Amino acid sequence: MKRSRTDVVAAAGRLFAERGYHGTSMRDLGRELGLVGSSLYAHIDGKQSLLLEVVDRGAAEFQASVASAESATGGATGRLQALIAGHIDVVLDHRDEVRTFLNEAGALDEAHRDQVIAARDGYESVFRDTIASGIADGSFRDDVEPKTSAIFILSILNALDRWYRDTGPMDRVDLTDRVSAFILEGIRAPAR
Amino acid sequence: MKRSRTDVVAAAGRLFAERGYHGTSMRDLGRELGLVGSSLYAHIDGKQSLLLEVVDRGAAEFQASVASAESATGGATGRLQALIAGHIDVVLDHRDEVRTFLNEAGALDEAHRDQVIAARDGYESVFRDTIASGIADGSFRDDVEPKTSAIFILSILNALDRWYRDTGPMDRVDLTDRVSAFILEGIRAPAR
DNA sequence: GCTTAACAAACGAACGTTCGTTTTTGGTCG
DNA sequence: CGACCAAAAACGAACGTTCGTTTGTTAAGC
Numbered sequence: 001m002k003r004s005r006t007d008v009v010a011a012a013g014r015l016f017a018e019r020g021y022h023g024t025s026m027r028d029l030g031r032e033l034g035l036v037g038s039s040l041y042a043h044i045d046g047k048q049s050l051l052l053e054v055v056d057r058g059a060a061e062f063q064a065s066v067a068s069a070e071s072a073t074g075g076a077t078g079r080l081q082a083l084i085a086g087h088i089d090v091v092l093d094h095r096d097e098v099r100t101f102l103n104e105a106g107a108l109d110e111a112h113r114d115q116v117i118a119a120r121d122g123y124e125s126v127f128r129d130t131i132a133s134g135i136a137d138g139s140f141r142d143d144v145e146p147k148t149s150a151i152f153i154l155s156i157l158n159a160l161d162r163w164y165r166d167t168g169p170m171d172r173v174d175l176t177d178r179v180s181a182f183i184l185e186g187i188r189a190p191a192r
Numbered sequence: 193m194k195r196s197r198t199d200v201v202a203a204a205g206r207l208f209a210e211r212g213y214h215g216t217s218m219r220d221l222g223r224e225l226g227l228v229g230s231s232l233y234a235h236i237d238g239k240q241s242l243l244l245e246v247v248d249r250g251a252a253e254f255q256a257s258v259a260s261a262e263s264a265t266g267g268a269t270g271r272l273q274a275l276i277a278g279h280i281d282v283v284l285d286h287r288d289e290v291r292t293f294l295n296e297a298g299a300l301d302e303a304h305r306d307q308v309i310a311a312r313d314g315y316e317s318v319f320r321d322t323i324a325s326g327i328a329d330g331s332f333r334d335d336v337e338p339k340t341s342a343i344f345i346l347s348i349l350n351a352l353d354r355w356y357r358d359t360g361p362m363d364r365v366d367l368t369d370r371v372s373a374f375i376l377e378g379i380r381a382p383a384r
Numbered sequence: 385g386c387t388t389a390a391c392a393a394a395c396g397a398a399c400g401t402t403c404g405t406t407t408t409t410g411g412t413c414g
Numbered sequence: 415c416g417a418c419c420a421a422a423a424a425c426g427a428a429c430g431t432t433c434g435t436t437t438g439t440t441a442a443g444c
Contacts, residue, residue, distance in 0.1 A: 002409070002423070022214035023299065026400060038401075039424045047400065077380070103295075107215065131379065140379045145370065148362075152374050155351035156344050163343055170340075178337065182344050186378035187323065187332045188269070194389065194443075218434060230435075231390045239434065 003033055005043045013054045013096035021051055021100075021107035051104065052112055058101025059119050061090045066126050076134025077184070083127060084183070085176050087157045092172065095161050102158055124150055153183055195225055197235045205246045205288035213243055213292075213299040243296065244304055250293025251311045253282045258318050268326025269376070275319060276375070277368050279349045284364065287353050294350055316342055345375055 011032045015024040026047055027037035044050050065086035072082030091098050105116040127150035134140040156179060164175060203224045207216040218239055219229035236242050257278035264274030283290050297308040319342035326332035348371060356367060 019298070020212055020214055022212060025398075027398085035423090036425060037399095038403090038426080041401070042423050106211070134379075138381055141377070141381050144374070144379045148370050149374060149379055151351070151355055152348050152371070156347045159343070159347035159351070178340050179344070182336070182341060182378070184378045184380040185333070186374070186376045187326075187336045187341055188376040189330055189333050190382075217432075219432085227389090228391060229433095230392080230437095233435070234389050 003035065003043065007033060008040060008043045009050065009053050009057070010096075012050045013057070013100055016051065016054055016104055017096040017099035021047075021104045048109070051100070051107060054097055054100045055105060055108065055112075055116060058094065058097035058099075059116065061094045061097065062087070062101075062123050063119075065090045066123060069126075076130055076137060076139040080127070080130050080134065080183075081180050083130060084153070084157065084180055087154075088160060088172065088176055088179065091157060091160050092164065092166065099161060124154060127153060156183070195227065195235065199225060200232060200235045201242065201245050201249070202288075204242045205249070205292055208243065208246055208296055209288040209291035213239075213296045240301070243292070243299060246289055246292045247297060247300065247304075247308060250286065250289035250291075251308065253286045253289065254279075254293075254315050255311075257282045258315060261318075268322055268329060268331040272319070272322050272326065272375075273372050275322060276345070276349065276372055279346075280352060280364065280368055280371065283349060283353050284356065284358065291353060316346060319345060348375070 008029075012024075012029055015029055015032060019028075025037070026040060030037040030040055033040075044053075066083065069079065069082040069086045072079045074081070101116070105113055108116065128146045131140060131144065131146040131149050135142055135144065135146065160175075160179075164170075166172065170178075200221075204216075204221055207221055207224060211220075217229070218232060222229040222232055225232075236245075258275065261271065261274040261278045264271045266273070293308070297305055300308065320338045323332060323336065323338040323341050327334055327336065327338065352367075356362075358364065362370075
């Protein structure tokens with residue numbers, strides 16, 4: 001049976017996401033593809049480079065998403081909502097790569113791990129800057145801290161894949177609306 | 193040098209939290225304590241039972257915290273704030289056990305993993321019920337979903353240990369206030 | 385001096401990876 | 415269309431290493 005390099009990377013993403021890098025053996029990965037472990041080396045350099053490829057794929061999805069949210073209209077609020085919607089789609093459409101990107105970067109060698117951390121920080125800064133500009137133009141409260149709020153928002157978004165299923169009672173538009181409402185309005189009832 | 197069982201469990205928590213269960217070898221753990229790997233077996237049954245003990249310790253901290261928040265005053269809002277403050281203290285005062293509890297439960301055998309999942313769900317339900325009672329008495333908006341909101345709140349709280357340091361510019365009271373404000377009020381500026 | 389802790393050595397199993405060989409594949413030509 | 419063939423893919427066996435754990439023995443503490 002002919003397998004392509006892409007098949008191997010996809011299967012690696014699945015297993016790394018599910019069991020972690022150290023919890024996945026090359027023989028496990030082979031079995032996932034109906035192969036014996038050593039056969040994988042016809043397609044890839046080794047386990048570590050496989051992890052790198054999966055993680056890079058996750059990072060690239062976020063980068064593509066943020067690029068397309070650049071053009072959002074509706075001021076800081078509209079821009080933030082576009083960032084949120086884009087993030088949700090990335091997390092849910094590329095679960096395995098994103099999970100690996102978020103949870104298994106620590107298994108990379110130091111140089112690549114530092115790259116991932118820098119990429120995450122750059123991504124976070126887009127949220128931070130959007131919040132800061134919303135404070136400046138009066139869209140957001142002036143007592144929120146951009147840095148802290150950005151982290152709170154990303155904490156919610158990055159945890160979505162742990163519990164949300166497209167097959168559940170809530171569709172993705174509902175989900176996005178609820179996330180946005182929670183972030184923008186909180187849960188307290190407005191004073192009457 | 194005399195080591196106690198407690199020392200071993202504490203060191204295991206440290207390494208499991210930092211490198212993951214599968215990323216930590218018994219020889220690594222021995223080295224952490226100035227021992228050779230096989231010496232650990234004078235204190236513990238094996239690696240798996242060590243993981244179980246660390247995870248149980250994390251679960252117990254949450255249980256103790258929720259028990260002491262039972263007596264909070266101030267209606268649903270006060271109760272929720274007490275739950276938040278308690279959760280923050282548990283996460284930051286028991287980082288290693290909590291991290292292991294949250295991230296490494298998948299490395300447990302199925303029976304114990306199911307126990308952990310049940311414990312987490314029970315804990316989440318306290319948040320859910322508090323939110324539901326706050327909706328019922330008018331403290332919270334009536335268009336929030338208790339289940340979804342509880343998950344959002346816990347997503348923020350469980351991610352704290354990834355970025356917050358007590359040594360930073362923000363002390364723990366500040367942190368707790370910012371988290372509470374974000375959850376209760378959101379970030380949007382109130383209409384004028 | 386008796387219990388407890390730590391050791392060094394060894395166990396079989398599993399790890400990532402290499403290697404030489406066999407099988408499968410897709411294109412080319414009679 | 416079937417026969418051939420180079421290239422690619424999969425294999426089984428083996429490598430050196432590391433894994434979790436067991437065992438018998440030595441050192442340390444009350």
